[in-house]
Amino acid sequence: MTNSIGPAQPLSLCAAGPLSGDVTVPGDKSISHRAIMLGALAVGETRITGLLEGEDVLATADAMRAMGARISRSVAGEWRVAGVGVGGLLQPTTALDMGNSGTSTRLLMGLIASHPITATFIGDASLSGRPMGRVITPLALMGASITAAPGPNGRQTLPLTITGLCPAVALNYTLPVASAQVKSAVLLAGLNTPGETTVIEPIATRDHSERMLAGFGADLSVETTAAGRIITLRGEAELQPQDIIVPGDPSSAAFPMVAALIVPGSDIIIRNVGINPTRAGLIRVLQAMGGSIVLLNERSVGGEPVADLHVRHSALTGIDVPPDGAPSMIDEYPILFVAAACASGTTTMRGLDELRVKESDRIAVMAHGLAACGIACEELPDGLIVHGSGGDLIPGGATVAAQLDHRIAMSFAVLGLNARRPVTVDDARPIATSFPGFVPMLRQLGATIRN
Template sequence: MSHPAPSPLTIGPRGALKGRVRVPGDKSISHRALMFSALAVGESRVEGLLEGEDVLATAAALRAMGATIERDDDGSWRIHGVGVGGLLQPASALDMGNSGTSTRLLMGLVASHAITATFTGDASLSKRPMGRVIDPLATMGAEITASPGGRLPLMVRGIVPAVPITYTLPVASAQVKSAILLAGLNTPGITRVIEPVATRDHSERMLAGFGADLTIEETPEGRVISIRGEAELAPQHIVVPGDPSSAAFWLVAASVVPGSDVVIENVGLNPTRSGLVTALRMMGADITERDARSVGGEPVADLHVRHAALSAITVPHDLAPSMIDEYPALFVAAAFATGTTVARGAEELRVKESDRIAAMAAALSAIGVAVTEHDDGLSVTGTGGGPLPGGATIASLLDHRIAMSLTVAGLHAAAPVTIDDASPVATSYPMFFATLDAVAPVAEVEA
């Protein structure tokens, strides 16, 4: 999957954001809905699937391994699964594009099937280390040959039967946890993952919904997730809630742009994902929940957010796992707060689509924000609500969240902010800029 030609974009103030926003389906849940449906026996139906490039890469890979995946005219998706153990040998390499989630979780699937798959990706993904997934899967018996540094391209030669393991996560990672659980589905016996720090639990919730024999136990060593292998999954009807990571940009934009008043519909509020809402409320953000409900076992609500004066905080370290993808947006919120916000405990940001700590430090500094970079986060001194100086060109580094975060920063800047390449936004939120035009039309800018 080649990366498109760079698409520069210049963003300046547009006035208050007003109206209702419906964010795309949750990316993490969309990936898992496709994968678990592909392993069920029979046909599953998924509504609200995120149709970004990352999720479509997962769909293409599953088709290559035998699943039938089709989109209906009403926007819903039908997946006819092959059953656990039924994945077929792909005829060619699996192109993951920019999707680390696709890569790591599919490596787990392949590891306990009698097939061999080669994983490739774009320039950004090929820089991301896969060692934290390679190690436990190799312990289960898979043979994995990676490029230097444990990077893509890499080849996974699965094994049947694989060996069940008990694995303690050295770093909080829902992707590593999920890869091991997926490998465990086709492994005789019980595979266990121990996470000292709880991470997003979409895999556990959804696997249980598909009928997997999965248990969760809280112990002094941490949360123990056990799955019994050689499972039979039953097809499901899944409704994907709105992605809290996509909602993050509207939460911050409406909080910092004066006069804004926005309702973000159908946002997933799984407690393992809602850390940004907690952090913004600690800073003084005006965010209220409307019509709280449960959709497919996931808590959901509409979020009403209005402009508010933000104050600096020290972000609790234990919030990091529940907002790890939202740190770039949080750093932008901090840039408009009164005082110096300290946001640390997020060393995982170093190995995302880009080094998001270094990328955000460079981007914020370029547009006039006082930033101190730490090994695990940033300290950001805000403007007290006033506009940022702006007036610089920012490198998005093929990272969709960097591009969207700096777009938000440009909405309340004294001089326009230029993003060197906004095309990566399509990996997770294809309608982001169209939605921005709807809630803050360019035509509203005064001469």
């Protein structure tokens, strides 16, 4: 994969005037993964526009090709997926290389768990250290046979081999941790499982899987109760092909959004951003900190709420971020740490245990990098306390090790835009996993970049 082969590609930024302009961000990564997977399980041809063409989603497409789907891209950028039908996945002839994509790995494990095939998953160094036990547990209860490599602290990691059971065993499963990936893996396994598969999530997580499964014709219901959201899927589904328009990824929009908020004089518009309530936590928190973020032209595209974001430089103030909002913005916390670093006062963020087991330990890596750039912060077991610069330029002048983590790399690149001395990211190659056009976008907005 790009982020593990060849020489490192440093990226260096410092303050160089306001940002301005009108930009778009790549298609939503979560929706892109699911569009490819469900298109590959439908009977007929699914057409997808706006697909994120980053390395993670391309890994999903390669895996679905290896299991029988025909997937192609037109010159104009439309993707076409000719599916094999639920139950029709074929035995892959080689290991499935997931690169850096935890979403691909965990969701595909769910698909395979109820098909009579065997697949081995491999990945890069970062993915190979991430825990898979939380997905293995429910899929094993459904009958899948899974062997994984032993990782640190008793983790089950890649390489991993899974043999599905057909017919699998229907499951009623309460999520022990808030995880859209675990929920989705169980529901995807339920597609080819007789009877009803039920997932109960005490804390709501992003609901793209439920929306898209229903859109493809799955028999699915969602009930909100005192115990949480109860999602029930009737198996042996027959999925119908769809025409899908993928909105802009709110996790990617977070980077130009925070950049505009912290760089004096900035005024930008980010077009066509998904604002699904289960993903919009960062917008709500930044607005609570005093951020000027106005939603324009709100509309629905393919069943997902979408808007254009008008963002202007703002004097941010530190707050205590409610922990119960973490699932709606878990991937955006690294860039929120950057916003907090440029705010007045103290920002406290807790309930972030999940950040310890992402592409890197995002709490520890961000705390170390912020301190190196002159920002006072205190690492907590489940979060971070950041003492902001009061709106002044941060000192900067550090080289930060991004630990092969795309969101860490982009977060420190944005921090550099408000630094007296350059902030250098040691290796920008991982950014291609989710936002291949990140550097050109910053240049389009007026940033000065050395790489």
